[in-house]
Amino acid sequence: MTEGLEGRVVVVTGASSGIGEAIALHLAERGAHVVLGARGEDALREVAGRIESAGGRAVHRATDVRRREDVEALVATAREHFGGLDVMVSNAGAMPVSLMDDLRVDDWDLMIDVNLRGVLHGIAAALPVFREQGRGHFVHIASTAAYKVVPQQALYAATKTAVRVLTDGLRQELAPDLRVSLVSPGFTHTEGIGKGSDPEIAAAMIARRDEIAMPPEAVARAVAYALEQPESVDVGEIVLRSTAQA
Template sequence: MIENKVIVITGASSGIGQAAAVRLAKAGAKVVLSARRVDRLEETVRKIVNEGGHATQFAVDVTAKDDVQSLADFAVKTYGTVDVWINNAGLMPLSFLNKRKLSEWDQMIDVNIKGVLYGIAAALPIMEQQNSGHIINVSSVAGHRVGMGGAVYSGTKFAVRAITEGLRMELSSSSNIRATIISPGMVETELLSTITDEDALSALKSRAASEALQSADIAEAILYAIDQPQRTSVNEILIRPTKQQS
């Protein structure tokens, strides 16, 4: 089911996106890695190619709709189509609302919500034309519950969850295109480094699991969702560390 599928991944320079690219390429997919940090993308592409996989990279700012459309065009020009589009790029600068970190709120909304919408807008015409495809949005447990200091972040992730469910409903009535949302709990990634509010960071650490998930764990969940037969649509995967309570 995975072999020779063309899979576009945003936010692929590190963390979940990078791990997904490596895992999916190992399973036989042709992966298009995108992010802003081109040097990191090139490093991952080299790793994949050296191990016998198929991969390429394209620099993208997901907050720029023209960039995202260019990514879709590049994937089609390079590999002929797009079978799976993974909206993975995201930010998590948690903060208490009274800290008034408006620029961080704007950035989260632009990346976490608009970036997902731009990805859907770029991928859908390709998939509708071929009457097949799969859109996967990487969200968070924060899309199911709100933690202290996470009001805006959770707001963006609740939005992604609503968008994905609406997309699923629309697609299921008229096409063979699948929609999936992956909602991880605490994952050991670079996201914590974006938190500038020490109080919010402390609140997060106080409720964190003693052993976080690894990016590779989420990559396996993504692989599972893609690798199901066409008649099966895995709509949502909620995955927490075993010792995470909330």
């Protein structure tokens, strides 16, 4: 089996902006056929169009990862267009962080549904395909919040810690036939920072982002590294952060 990405079929959720967009662009540049999912179809179409104009291969499908049937349809799109599925990148996420005292219960539900249930829906959709093919690679985007919790991020960190634990258990169960990798970025320069948080918290996070964040392309390169290892090598976890982030 080739170690490069040429012709490998990769689903990326949350591919319309930020880290997911950077992953899709980077993997497509390296020859992967990418299948892009997110809720906003216009933004997805724009990213897919850029990939195609640069000579790459991309299709997209409006997808809400909170809905199991949407993620199944995204995987079906990969099989229909490109004849299989080699990699499932579960990246879609929400970060409306807040203090627990604020009781933003709808945001708690949102983060559990997108960050955790969305990853589970990716597993449920891709695992039967991987088993049938006898090959496949899960990549889950967690966060440094899965390793260190700070105030305002209790619930967000809980979802990312759950993804980390889930991913390691999955890796152990699926070896030696399938591969499972966790990629945990620190502060990354995306529009997702502060989105959905109250304006004061959002402003502070955006200021911190502009001061210390790394570019999303750094995360994309980490994902490519995990994918490009020989079949017998499973990159379990990668944690990366800007040098300015303690």
